[in-house]
Amino acid sequence: MSDLLSLTAVAARSALDKKECSASELTAAYLKAIEDTADNNAYVAVTAEKAMDMAKASDTRLAKGEGGALEGIPVGVKDMFCTKGVETTASSQILKGFVPTYESTVTSHLWADGAVMLGKLNCDEFAMGSANETSVFGPVTNPWTAASGDLKGKALTPGGSSGGSAAAMAARSCLLAPGTDTGGSIRQPAAFCGMVGLKPTYGRCSRRGIVAFASSLDQAGPITRDVADCALMMTSMAGHDAGDSTSIDAPMPDLMAALSTGVKGMRIGIPDQYTLEGMNQEIVALWEKGRAWLEDAGASCVPVSLPHTQYALPAYYIVAPAEASSNLARYDGVRYGQRVEGATLDDMYAKTRGAGFGDEVKRRILIGTYVLSAGYYDAYYIKAQQVRRLIQQDFLTVFEQVDALLTPSTPTAAFPLGEKMDAVSMFLNDVFTVPANLAGIPAISVPSGLSSDGLPLGLQLIAPALREDTLIRGAAVIEKAAGFDYVATGAAS
Amino acid sequence: MTKSVSPLVEGRTGPWEVIIGLEVHAQVSSQAKLFSGSSAAFGAGPNEHVSLVDAAMPGMLPVINRFCVEQAVRTGLGLNAEINLVSVFDRKNYFYADLPQGYQISQFKQPIVGEGSINITLSDGSSRDIGIERLHLEQDAGKSMHDQHPTKSFIDLNRSGVALMEIVSKPDMRSAEEAAAYVSKLRAILRFLGTCDGNMEQGSLRADCNVSVRRPGEPLGTRTETKNLNSIRFIAQAINSEVARQIEILEDGGTIDQETRLFDNATGQTRPMRSKEDAHDYRYFPDPDLLPLKLDAAWVDQIRDTLPELPDALRARLLNQYGLTPYDASLISEDRAVAAYYETAAAGQDAKIVANWMTVELFGALNKMGLDLADSPVKPEQLGKLVARITDGTISGRIAKDVFALMLESGADPDQVIEEKGFKQVSDTGAIEAMIDAVLADNADKVAEYRGGKDKLFGFFVGQVMKASQGQANPGVVNGLLKQKLDG
Helix, strand or coil: CCCHHHCCHHHHHHHHHCCCCCHHHHHHHHHHHHHHCHHHCCEEEECHHHHHHHHHHHHHHHHCCCCCCCCCCEEEEECCECECCECCCCCCHHHCCCCCCCCCHHHHHHHHCCCEEEEEECCCHHHCCCCCCCCCCCCCCCCCCCCCCCCCCCCECCCCCCHHHHHHHHCCCCCEEEEEECCCCCHHHHHHCCCEEEECCCCCCCCCCECCCCCCCCEEEEEECCHHHHHHHHHHHCCCCCCCCCCCCCCCCCHHHHCCCCCCCCEEEEEHHHCCCCCCHHHHHHHHHHHHHHHHCCCEEEEECCCCHHHHHHHHHHHHHHHHHHHHHHCCCCCCCCCCCCCCHHHHHHHHHHHHCCHHHHHHHHHHHHHHCCCCCHHHHHHHHHHHHHHHHHHHHHCCCCCEEEEECCCCCCCECCCCCCHHHHHHCCCCCHHHHHHCCCEEEEEEEECCCCCEEEEEEECCCCCHHHHHHHHHHHHHHHCCCCCCCCCCC | CCECCCCEEEECCEEEEEEEEEEEEEECCCCECCCCCCECCCCCCCCCCCCCCCCCCCCCCCCCCHHHHHHHHHHHHHCCCCECCEECCEEEECCCCCCCCCEEEECCCCCCECCEEEEEECCCCCEEEEEEEEEEEEECCCEEECCCCCCCCEEECCCCCCEEEEEEECCCECCHHHHHHHHHHHHHHHHHHCCCCCCCCCCCEEEEEEEEEECCCCCCCCCEEEEEECCHHHHHHHHHHHHHHHHHHHHCCCCCCCEEEEEECCCCEEEEEEEHHHCCCCCCEECCCCCCEECCHHHHHHHHHCCCCCHHHHHHHHHHHHCCCHHHHHHHHCCHHHHHHHHHHHCCCCHHHHHHHHHHHHHHHHHHHCCCHHHCCCCHHHHHHHHHHHHCCCCCHHHHHHHHHHHHHHCCCHHHHHHHHCCCCECCHHHHHHHHHHHHHHCHHHHHHHHCCCCCHHHHHHHHHHHHCCCCECHHHHHHHHHHHHHC
16 A cells, blocks of 8 residues: 555555555654654654564454454554563653553553554653653654744644643554553644544543653543544553552443544533633634534533532642642652662752653642641642532532533644743643543544644543443544644644 | 540649550561552562552552452451541652652541441459541551661662551540550550461551640640651650650740651650641542542441450459459450460369469569460470369479479479479378477477467468478368467
8 A cells, every 4th residue: 555654544454454555554654754754852752663563463462353443553652651571761861771561551552453563652740741742752843833923933842741642643653552541641742733632531541650740630541533532541551450449340342433423413502611711712613613513513502500610720739739749759769760869868858859850740749749748738738629629529510410511622722832831821731631531431542634834633522431432422523523634734644 | 444544644733644546557467468469468679669659660569459358347346436438548758769659549538337346455453445436447658768778768669558457546646655555455455366367577557646745625726747656665665755745845835846856766765756837739630540549338237247255354353253453454454375284284174273383483484484375385284283282182383383383394294393393292191290390399488478378479380391392281181280289
């Protein structure tokens, strides 16, 4: 076949079955694409030899008719996933040189289904960031560029923290990419890069072997080219794991079937509180379009209220740093990763962590340590947990009336790299995505159109816990109506 | 059984009341650690029992060991305590080289076991209840070794993640003796339950002692906490030295600093470790890697139904069934092996004499020989038989001691020793009469004195006859015949 890179995973999988191409050819094409798009800095490690070995093994299984659901599909792995024998750093200096002797449960599932590992993808350090600018490997460039307007000619962020993953998907230097989402780290970069990104129900994907950021919020999920690939990959990634106490033991609905179920009779809520003051009119217009598309397909859309939405972000920026401050205590230079020697144990800790963590990570460790400390715990951490409960309750109440919620994925399209943004504006990027993490419920971002400058914009659907099938149904309808078939200018061909 | 009165310590300026509360760390008897599958066995080479979870590798998550939870519940039930069907694991955050996660998983606000109590008996036979505040599950840390290398410290993570129960008493103890009795009793209960081996030398059981003093009736004084005491003797020493130190400071007009102290085995004194100002802020918060621990009430009942006989029940049975003194009953009921030995020895025998022989002669001898009861050369059946030979008049109590000494040496049966050594008591009145006659004939002057009213000489004649019989004459028979001959 001539244009292997244009195939979706579902199409590629079918082509492999029909012997229209081999897994080795497919993998070789992607390894070349990685070289061709190396400028975007998406990959922090390319495991070419391993990829070709895995592809050959896939070809052997395919020849015997034993191909798995993802057999031969080339995958780029966010550097938050521990990969056996392959350096895993979470894009942090402190983990440089750390080579796990174990594989994360989620990536194990992908390999067990026959997927091929291309390498490790850049991300914000410990997944803390919304622009992929906090990585020790430097920023990733979004393969999309503005066709007009102020942003024209500027290098744009792919979003974060799964910036390398979304950028590699948009650049067609991998065909599937597992990401992690703590406050929007899958959905926001997917939206910025014109990809589908799904954050499943908390507990759907095992966290075992994923470098922890904020344990009660972290959830792995797929970043894919279209909704069908998302359904395929989600099914492979999910599953109960006895090695993660917060893993859910509940069957995944048939997501492939949900692709064609449609939304007839479905009730969609449009939350009042997601309309922000001074909101970008293009985003408002897209949101309106999304509503019309769903209604045209037979759904009814109604305004709903999630009264505590405005407190989601402040609560998130207490809970997430609090957990992170404790989760990152293990990076102490004693057992693995980087160590800077010191005169005493405390001195060694201070020097190791001082040199090993970047500014954003340090900022969050400080905030987290502060909000958990004696005298402040009740005012911050406990209060934030109470807010979190109220936000969960908001969703539970609203899901008594509607099957899903429709919102924009982000308040803006991709913004320029290196733009001096204050921390608070940067945090506002997550305003639409964070509530789903706090509530532990699934949400998906679907590419739905281009801004007037030619940059991708996404719409988000949010569903009740365990209803990923509802997300896939709605997303498939939006995808079809939007007819989003644009390719990034920086994509390999 | 009497209720004990709070003992006061007399200072230079008047009496002081001592207030003691204990935090006991008991290692859960379990094959595997609290949150990982690695072995919790003692004595392996450094870092041989360490999993990815124990070493806190990135992305590794704790998974609760159901058996450890069961052990904690069993212990709670054995302490007559409330079992909390919902409890929460928290992270206690601090940095140390042998704490790989940078936090210890413990239970802070919602422990698995709530209030309970332990009844202790003191050597004067008095008894009292000591309240249990709570019991919670937590992980042990690893071990730092600073003496292996001139400039480096070595870390052994074998203990990292081993399950501990922290059992916190109420501040109900008033003397070192009570504290010692509390720990012995607690250890006995844990051992009977099989939830902790109670081996203090190996560190399976260690105590932190909170001590303060006050004038009787006044509010509580400032307390100090002496950490990590690993023997009952050290607990008593540490408390006594701390009480003396605090009283001296207060009587000199000083104040007690709230601080953590260490006990020095060599000097028997405590010394400061860190003051309240240096105390860690542990930043406790619920561990987001673990869901709240929810227990099924039926499961708890099932554990309750399978509890073994515990020291208090055994003690009550020993009192009722064997008529033992409270003190002997306490002593024997503290160790199931001791109780089993006793019950075997006492079967069909005079139970009180058996108890006496066991607690005085046998324990004394084993102590001197440095042997455990399990290794005793004298088996329980043999001790029982020895007592039988005393009560059936075959040997006297005094001869029995010689027989016992030989039994200890050879492990032989008492009958065999009595036979071989010719210890059999002489009850043949003819033989004894002949001996008496000879003694009276040799001591005609003393006979006259006796008959003249010097009654005390009777013992002298008994002694002479016994000597003549080489101790084998039945003392009862000797007494009777002698009385007849002297008075008649």
